[in-house]
Amino acid sequence: MRRSAGFTLIELMVVTAVISILAAIAYPSYQNYIVRANRSSAMQFMLYMASREEQFLLDASSYTATIGAGGLNLAPPADLATRYTFTVAVTAGPPPTYTVTATAIGNQASDGNLTLDNLGQKLPADKWKG
Numbered sequence: 001m002r003r004s005a006g007f008t009l010i011e012l013m014v015v016t017a018v019i020s021i022l023a024a025i026a027y028p029s030y031q032n033y034i035v036r037a038n039r040s041s042a043m044q045f046m047l048y049m050a051s052r053e054e055q056f057l058l059d060a061s062s063y064t065a066t067i068g069a070g071g072l073n074l075a076p077p078a079d080l081a082t083r084y085t086f087t088v089a090v091t092a093g094p095p096p097t098y099t100v101t102a103t104a105i106g107n108q109a110s111d112g113n114l115t116l117d118n119l120g121q122k123l124p125a126d127k128w129k130g
Helices: 009-060 106-111
Strands: 084-091 097-104 114-117
Touching (some): 009 114
């Protein structure tokens, strides 16, 4: 009798099982990586907003709650806008203050919200540390 070349059904099932186990381990790590990368992008945009708020203060002697036209003239990047909603809360003072908030939405919601104020205080602190 001559033996056929190829794989047996058992060999294919073992390979499929091993690949499935590896995928089950790797996929959650990949998802966590994506969430952290999105958070980092949001933090970078918030710091840029804070910089623009300080420029606005120098020009207008007050902060602005308007992120778009007529205020900071900013718009979050398209991919970031599907993961966070950005708002600015301004208090007239004296002294004037602001707080930038990034509210997580969609798949990012499990990560929580981020805040940054005019004094540079960042909450939650553990997320800002990386």
